[in-house]
Amino acid sequence: MRHHFGDRFDVRSAGTEATRVKPEVLIVLAEAGVSADGLSSKTIDGLGDWEADFVVTVCDDAREHCPYQPGRKATIHKGFLDPSRVTSSTEERVEAFRQARDEIAAWLLDQFSH
Numbered sequence: 001m002r003h004h005f006g007d008r009f010d011v012r013s014a015g016t017e018a019t020r021v022k023p024e025v026l027i028v029l030a031e032a033g034v035s036a037d038g039l040s041s042k043t044i045d046g047l048g049d050w051e052a053d054f055v056v057t058v059c060d061d062a063r064e065h066c067p068y069q070p071g072r073k074a075t076i077h078k079g080f081l082d083p084s085r086v087t088s089s090t091e092e093r094v095e096a097f098r099q100a101r102d103e104i105a106a107w108l109l110d111q112f113s114h
Contacts, residue, residue: 001056003034004105005112012052014044016065022084024097032101058104078107 002011019041029036044066055075057063063077080103083096 001108004108012047014042014047016062018042024094027094028097028101080104
């Protein structure tokens, strides 16, 4: 989202649990020319007092567990398969993250390019 629309939106990213940035994420971001500088795994609580006008969720777990935020105009949701659930070979995990990256990017461009 930040890569495509950072000039239009104040984009923040968070998950349902803070873990670590997976190596596969770093690989597929680099392939797409997206900087991973400052990237960290955090929950919405890790965003501090920041208030979102819109929350975009890309997995059903996030949609179900995203806390209520006063002032939010809308939650926009599209469920994608979670690539972190792939537990096979490194190559297959990277491919799952690559597919998720491309599907999410296409959806975001369709939704927010207007």
